Amino acid sequence: MKVANIVLNDFTNDSRVLKISKTLGKSGAHVTVFAMHNEGLAEFSEEEFFTTQRVKLSSRKWSKRRIIQVVKYIEFIFRTFSRTKGYDHIHCNDLNSLPIGVMRKLASSKVKLIYDAHEYETEMNGVQGIEKKIIKVMEKLLIGFADKVITVSDSIAEEYVRLYNIEKPHLVLNCPAYIDVSKNNLFRDNFAIHAEQKIFLYQGALNKGRGIEILLEAFKKLNDSTKVLVIMGYGELEKIVKLEADNSQNIFFQPAVKPEVVLNYTSSADFGVSFIEDSCLSYRYCLPNKMFEYTMAGLPVLVSNLVEMKKFVEEHSVGVVSDENTVNGFYDAFSKIEEFDYESLKSNLKKVRKSYCWESQEVELLKAYKELV
Known part of the structure; x- marks a missing residue:
């Protein structure tokens, strides 16, 4: 063949x-x-x-x-x-x-x-x-x-x-290939992020409709030094992300990395974010690869209220679904996920990654x- x-x-x-x-x-x-x-x-x-x-x-x-x-x-x-x-x-x-x-x-x-x-x-x-x-x-x-x-x-x-x-x-x-990913600290080492600070990671295409502007706005207004945002990827919004990172204490930009090492970076965060906007049917019905990269790396997720992502997160209890795609909606998701038992989420993630792998x-x-x- x-x-x-x-x-x-x-x-x-x-x-x-x-x-x-x-x-x-x-x-x-x-x-x-x-x-x-x-x-x-x-x-x-x-x-x-x-x-x-x-x-x-x-x-x-x-x-x-x-x-x-x-x-x-x-x-x-x-x-x-x-x-x-x-x-x-x-x-x-x-x-x-x-x-x-x-x-x-x-x-x-x-x-x-x-x-x-x-x-x-x-x-x-x-x-x-x-x-x-x-x-x-x-x-x-x-x-x-x-x-x-x-x-x-x-x-x-x-x-x-x-x-x-x-x-x-x-x-x-x-889905990514199954791998027992060890916890890494590449972001903390590269950006001097403190151990007590929680890293929220967006990885993927830096394009409009992916909720990137909402995330940037949320962290610019956030009056909480214990939470930081890392954005990793490439695309049309890259210049905007770099500018915000250069002018913020809690926003960091990581250029895209090769597929074979991406999970080493993913596992360097504490939470994964997929805040895709309901701007088209393709997004409404999407189940993006970054969702499975987050779960493979053992990261609880914060996702927008879209059909397939909501179903996945709620069915497997691996994170929080935001009620709305706004800055306040993201803050509410913050509050909800902090109420979860983090170790219980990690246990659920171990089960999920064995099923949702390449x-x-x-x-x-x-x-x-x-x-x-």
Whole structure:
């Protein structure tokens, strides 16, 4: 089995694509990740269990105007399409790579196409107007070509059944590999945070709609020196986060780290925060990987009142669900979690991480692939 695992990023911090590639490679498949090339990255590389090809674009350094971005996208589609000839399984991560898989399937009926929707693709934050209409039409036209659809939450899977009248997608949660993580103190050492101070960690994409502005505002106004915020990641709000960190005594910024060491940093905090806003259906139904990274690292969590996160936290008693996505809502969550028995929370987390790990999810991934034979 030859698998082309296609993703439209430079594949430097995409833990899901990495885990899927390793799992398929270990199962005996010949796996190649096709990703975007960026300056300073190797165009071809050999990894354990898979290889990587980063596709160079002649248009890469052109303007970032919308129409030019479309040109770059089209160039990536056709260059990757030409490179994937001879692969019998095309694994498309997100909707933007699905046209490549469909083209390859049309070129050869023997090709098996897997559509891995990492979000509720047509209802993502910030997608609106004509762009949203195009995406909706695109997914409706293309999803029927997929031999298997994979999603990252049960609510999204149900929505896909409702929208497209397809077989319910396979659920492959974005969990980290199981590891017995020891408590670390990287944040305390790097930022001189005192032992008596509690570290609240946000890790992940620094984008609008993730509740980052609410967290910054909450800690700026917080009159309590025993609590600090560490924000770890990268994205459009990075400059704002750095500025606030430079001007605050209780806010710290940690640049994104490699997937293989992220849990060493996660375990250096005391609580994990996922305060995603109810700004789109994709967020409402999300069950983000950082939730499972927090639990794997043994961190009780504070989460916003969204469908899947609320269900997970309440079902397993691993933290607090905020009533509302506001500064006061976050303060209320503070108060609630302080009333919990911390050791009881830690005990629940030990049970949860054995169930919500990549080793359990890769079973579902391989099951989906076996059904294609």
